[in-house]
Amino acid sequence: MFQKKQWFLNAVLAIALLVPAFTSAQKKQKPNVIFIYADDVGYGDLSAYGAAKISTPNIDRIGKEGIRFTNAHTSSATCTPSRFALMTGKYPWRQKGTGVLPGDASLIIPTDHITLPALFQKAGYKTASVGKWHLGLGESSKHINWNKPITKGPNEVGFDYAYFFPATSDRVPTVFVENHEVQGLDQNDPIEVDYSKKIGDEPTGKENPELLKLPASPNHGHNNTIVNGIGRIGWMTGGKQTRWTDEEIAHVFLSKAQQFMEDNSKAPFFLYFSLNDIHVPRMPSSQFKGKSEMGLRGDVILQMDWTVGEILKKLDELKIADNTLIIFSSDNGPVLDDGYADRAVELAKGHSPAGPLRGGKYSAFEGGSRVPWLARWPQTIKPATVSDALICQIDLLASFANFFQQKLDGDDAVDSFNVMDAMIGKSKVGRGFLIKQGGALSITQGTWKYIEPRDGKAIAELTNTETGNNAKPQLYDLSKDIGEKINLADKYPAKVKTMAAELEKIRSEGRSR
């Protein structure tokens, strides 16, 4: 009897001792997560996706050592809404004011709901946002005072650390911000920004085109304040010492990302690394200038690939590659002429930025929002996997919530689905349907895609690209026609009706999860 009791007590003691050890071992095992978000990189811009005129060995390597997706998407065909969806798990068209933001816009991410970085924080991660922000700063509809700490931004939505520029590199203010402060502020030369009228007396691209080192394309409007020989959208004055040099942006962001990885190599970390490449103005560093066959756009693709390679190297150096999930994707499809006369159109001959897809940035066709997505996690993902599971960046939130066993509130991440098994190659099945936003909304269900009717030009004049606008409904069978060439709407009216109704239901219900 005594022996039995003793045995039992010993067993209880052993379990009590083991439990904390087990949980702390588990804690240690949480993978680091790096999400590299490239800007405007198309489905056909990487050699892993068939590009032959350019080689992207470092990005390709992620797929070779991990998984490459052929049916992965952003929620939208431009930057701000795609990023909004990624951060909130909510379709951006449900909230007003989520289109491409000017550089002086207020923060558009609600601070009273879970966000992707906040979810990582709750799971015990250190989180950082390095690179392009473009989700607004400061209090709703309040003027931003750039010379004082900025009240709301990445830190307020879940990032412990942030080093970023406010909007796009073709928009003012052309400065870097660390957490709440513009870097290198000089109180004797205060920064002012305006998007409605010229301020200060600095030359603009419109008045002094002879000062430009990169001419603007006619009519796009990249002809306001000249910074570093490049006309920008919007006017700024002051902050002369703080302004960036475009050719250095990639290096500056990379070094901040590397520093964060070094500082946190012992803790699990989440790094949102949001590249400036390959957005306009395409200004490669001297290391890459003239190195591709495709001019500046090709050069910055090489620069982007190098950047990714440096991150992979850093993971090896820190000996944390095995338990790091690194994802590479893009915020929207490709565009050639997006505001500067950089000869991208003429030099892209023989290269198809969207691969086999129709349309590109701004478009409701697949080229606008089907994007490269490669992921590597040596401990978990089988090398050289290729997956055609339907996944979207909007799903990261629910997928990681599930992974960390965090319950989402009913009104959080209302359009995000848990597709973690698909993301790590354990399942070939992703989400059942997806609504995407070009100009028009579309819904994809299985291999069928319906684009709702929308008035407006079929070709966007400035960029000379297809918008996907059509006054009539469009229906495509993507399994046979990934290039969306044959509109089957007239042939299958019943299908059109059910898909249109489904889209309407999801829109009116305010949620899809």
Ligand code: NG6
């Ligand atoms: C557009 C700009 C374009 C680019 C884009 C944002 C014009 C005519 N064009 O409005 O140059 O800045 O906004 O790109 O102003 S995104 O990738 O951040 O969505």
Ligand code: CA
């Ligand atoms: Ca973009």
